[in-house]
Amino acid sequence: xxxxxQIHPESPQARLVRQAVDIIRGGGVVVYPTDSAYALGCHxxxxxxxxxxxxxxxxxxxHNFTLVCRDLSEIxxxxxxxxxxxxxxxxxxPGPYTFILKATSEVPRRLMHAKRKTVGLRVPxxxxxxxxxxxxxxxxxSVTLIMPGDEYPLIDPYDIRQSLEHQVDLVIDGGxxxxxxxxxxxxxxxxxxVLRSGKGDTAPFEI
Numbered sequence: 001x002x003x004x005x006q007i008h009p010e011s012p013q014a015r016l017v018r019q020a021v022d023i024i025r026g027g028g029v030v031v032y033p034t035d036s037a038y039a040l041g042c043h044x045x046x047x048x049x050x051x052x053x054x055x056x057x058x059x060x061x062x063h064n065f066t067l068v069c070r071d072l073s074e075i076x077x078x079x080x081x082x083x084x085x086x087x088x089x090x091x092x093x094p095g096p097y098t099f100i101l102k103a104t105s106e107v108p109r110r111l112m113h114a115k116r117k118t119v120g121l122r123v124p125x126x127x128x129x130x131x132x133x134x135x136x137x138x139x140x141x142s143v144t145l146i147m148p149g150d151e152y153p154l155i156d157p158y159d160i161r162q163s164l165e166h167q168v169d170l171v172i173d174g175g176x177x178x179x180x181x182x183x184x185x186x187x188x189x190x191x192x193x194v195l196r197s198g199k200g201d202t203a204p205f206e207i
Contacts, residue, residue, distance in 0.1 A: 028169030
């Protein structure tokens with residue numbers, strides 16, 4: 001049976017954030033809000049938790065997870081970012097974007113694209129997500145909470161609890177956070193390529 005924390009969307013309670021991070025560090029799978037939709041997350045080094053998320057979403061080994069980071073300095077640990085890309089990222093983060101970037105050796109091999117050696121990263125503009133990341137001190141391995149066969153993410157924390165109470169360790173109720181996915185931008189090569197148009201404005205990437 002999963003735990004259910006109601007965390008304030010603008011002023012997250014530190015005690016509940018610490019408890020949530022303890023669950024993540026202990027190998028737990030959590031549902032948490034972002035600036036685009038609810039997501040499933042776990043500790044970056046935990047293969048068992050990652051496999052549990054794959055089973056919940058019915059994802060194969062080719063599906064790429066996203067590293068959800070606290071800020072740009074954390075992104076630079078896990079991706080190769082030159083000055084041009086850094087300035088671009090600084091302009092649009094935090095925000096509802098996922099960036100495909102060349103991975104560094106800090107990224108577990110199972111999270112990289114097998115051929116391109118890239119990784120997806122994002123910096124969300126959501127107070128609860130930011131509080132979790134600050135307390136955890138490293139990124140969350142993450143994927144949008146879209147159930148198998150569904151077109152859109154789950155949006156109601158109570159529905160999420162009912163659907164997943166025996167499959168996740170914690171559901172964080174952070175209020176309504178929408179169902180529009182992030183905009184996905186490939187920055188691994190010289191010119192930005194918008195792979196998916198979502199909540200984030202694509203104008204900064206149009207050449």
